[in-house]
Amino acid sequence: MLSSRLSTGAFRKAGSMAASRSTFLPSTKVRFASSSSSSNAFESFMNSRATLASVSLFTAGTIAWYTHLYGTLPFLGEVHASHLSDEGLHPPKYPWPHSGYFDSFDHASIRRGYQVYREVCAACHSLDRIAWRNLVGVSHTVDEARAMAEEVEYQDGPNDEGEMFMRPGKLADYMPAPYPNEEAARAGNAGALPPDLSLIVKARHGGADYIFSLLTGYIDPPAGVEIREGMNYNPFFPGGAISMARVLFDGLVEYDDGTPATTSQMAKDVVTFLNWAAEPEHDERKKTGIKAVILFSTLFALSLYTKRFKWGPIKNRKILYNPPTDKTGH
Amino acid sequence: MPLSTTIYNTFFKRNSIYVATVFSAAFAFGISFDSGVQSFWDKWNQGKQWKDIRHKYVQDAEE
Numbered sequence: 001m002l003s004s005r006l007s008t009g010a011f012r013k014a015g016s017m018a019a020s021r022s023t024f025l026p027s028t029k030v031r032f033a034s035s036s037s038s039s040n041a042f043e044s045f046m047n048s049r050a051t052l053a054s055v056s057l058f059t060a061g062t063i064a065w066y067t068h069l070y071g072t073l074p075f076l077g078e079v080h081a082s083h084l085s086d087e088g089l090h091p092p093k094y095p096w097p098h099s100g101y102f103d104s105f106d107h108a109s110i111r112r113g114y115q116v117y118r119e120v121c122a123a124c125h126s127l128d129r130i131a132w133r134n135l136v137g138v139s140h141t142v143d144e145a146r147a148m149a150e151e152v153e154y155q156d157g158p159n160d161e162g163e164m165f166m167r168p169g170k171l172a173d174y175m176p177a178p179y180p181n182e183e184a185a186r187a188g189n190a191g192a193l194p195p196d197l198s199l200i201v202k203a204r205h206g207g208a209d210y211i212f213s214l215l216t217g218y219i220d221p222p223a224g225v226e227i228r229e230g231m232n233y234n235p236f237f238p239g240g241a242i243s244m245a246r247v248l249f250d251g252l253v254e255y256d257d258g259t260p261a262t263t264s265q266m267a268k269d270v271v272t273f274l275n276w277a278a279e280p281e282h283d284e285r286k287k288t289g290i291k292a293v294i295l296f297s298t299l300f301a302l303s304l305y306t307k308r309f310k311w312g313p314i315k316n317r318k319i320l321y322n323p324p325t326d327k328t329g330h
Numbered sequence: 331m332p333l334s335t336t337i338y339n340t341f342f343k344r345n346s347i348y349v350a351t352v353f354s355a356a357f358a359f360g361i362s363f364d365s366g367v368q369s370f371w372d373k374w375n376q377g378k379q380w381k382d383i384r385h386k387y388v389q390d391a392e393e
Contacts, residue, residue: 097378104375108383138380141387257386283379291367 088238091206091213094268098275102290104283105276111139112255113273116266119253121197124189124244126177129198130277133171138276145171152176190230192243201271201278208271210236215267218246 045051066074097106114135117127132149136142149169154176157164169176178194179185186193201207213236221233221240231241248263248270255261276282341351376382 102371102374104371104378106378107380108378111383141384141389143389144387287367287371290371291363294363294367 088240089213089217089235091209091236094209094212096208096272096275098272098282102286104286106272107139108257109269109272110276112257112259112266113269113271113276114139115255116248116253116270117197117273120247120266121270122175122178124178124185124194125197126179126194127175127198127277128177128196129174131172131174132169134280136171138280139273142171149173189243194244197274197277199278201275203278208275211274212267212271214242215248215271216264 063074072078097103097109117125132145135145135148140148149171152169152173153166154169154173155164156167159165179188182193195203201211204210206213214234217234217236218232219235221227225233225240227233227241231243232245233240234242248266250262253261253266259265279285340347342348372379
């Protein structure tokens with residue numbers, strides 16, 4: 001396109017000009033010697049051996065200093081033999097009943113998971129942020145939740161004499177903690193603190209998949225891996241050595257709905273329960289999300305249509321130029 | 331009388347009728363949209379929600 005607009009003569013002219021410039025470079029230099037003296041000084045500075053030597057020295061010194069400070073060369077990647085002890089084995093993706101965009105929690109699973117938590121996990125792990133009332137309408141009836149709360153004694157008070165007293169639990173009470181404080185929890189578990197499980201699914205990379213993998217992933221340490229006394233090997237745990245021993249074994253609990261209590265079934269149920277505990281708004285959130293997507297995509301389509309409707313005449317108009325008529329000719 | 335004229339005379343001619351139409355249409359749409367999404371949700375998640383398993387645990391049906 002460009003060449004078609006330019007004449008061939010222009011190209012020839014440009015080529016000859018470039019050739020003449022290179023041929024007569026010394027003469028032009030001489031000609032403009034007075035006006036280009038500063039650039040000459042700059043060039044001689046750039047080409048001098050002293051500059052080269054000092055810049056090389058500066059570069060080498062900087063790199064040496066950096067290496068001395070940080071121990072590695074700058075801008076050079078390092079290759080490490082990657083080991084699972086760095087971050088633990090990544091969990092596989094599991095097809096949870098609640099993992100789809102439209103899927104609610106499996107509430108029967110939440111109920112079984114609560115049973116597993118109560119009978120197994122609650123021996124060491126607290127669940128601070130869940131109250132008995134939260135179970136109502138999710139996994140238990142009001143009467144069941146109230147009965148379970150009344151089995152636990154809570155401290156209340158002060159009474160008229162200014163003394164604290166114990167009373168049976170109410171629906172508004174929170175789940176009882178296995179240990180009164182963190183120090184007691186550490187003392188009871190060889191220095192390791194069992195984390196609170198209220199938000200554990202949100203608090204771990206991999207979420208539900210990770211916790212399921214962790215609970216079912218206990219194996220013997222592979223050859224060459226030393227596990228200290230009192231620790232257990234789990235490839236999914238960062239570092240590989242976890243204080244919690246394997247707790248879920250086939251037939252450990254007896255489900256009241258007759259589901260066979262295998263290890264993986266219990267792990268799935270308790271993880272579903274913990275996922276609910278971390279995201280109690282989950283079902284409502286997804287339902288609201290469906291509504292929001294429908295409404296907002298409708299509004300978006302409407303706004304697109306309106307824009308085209310309003311701009312159509314403007315985009316399609318044709319501007320005509322009527323030249324002024326020559327009045328003198330008439 | 332064409333349909334557009336009928337619609338115009340029925341809903342748009344008087345402002346009181348127009349506003350009342352907008353309000354009642356919004357009300358009706360809100361209810362029907364919510365119940366529509368709810369019924370889809372219940373169908374999709376059949377057997378998983380608490381209301382589907384509640385009957386197993388309610389005792390004596392609250393006399």
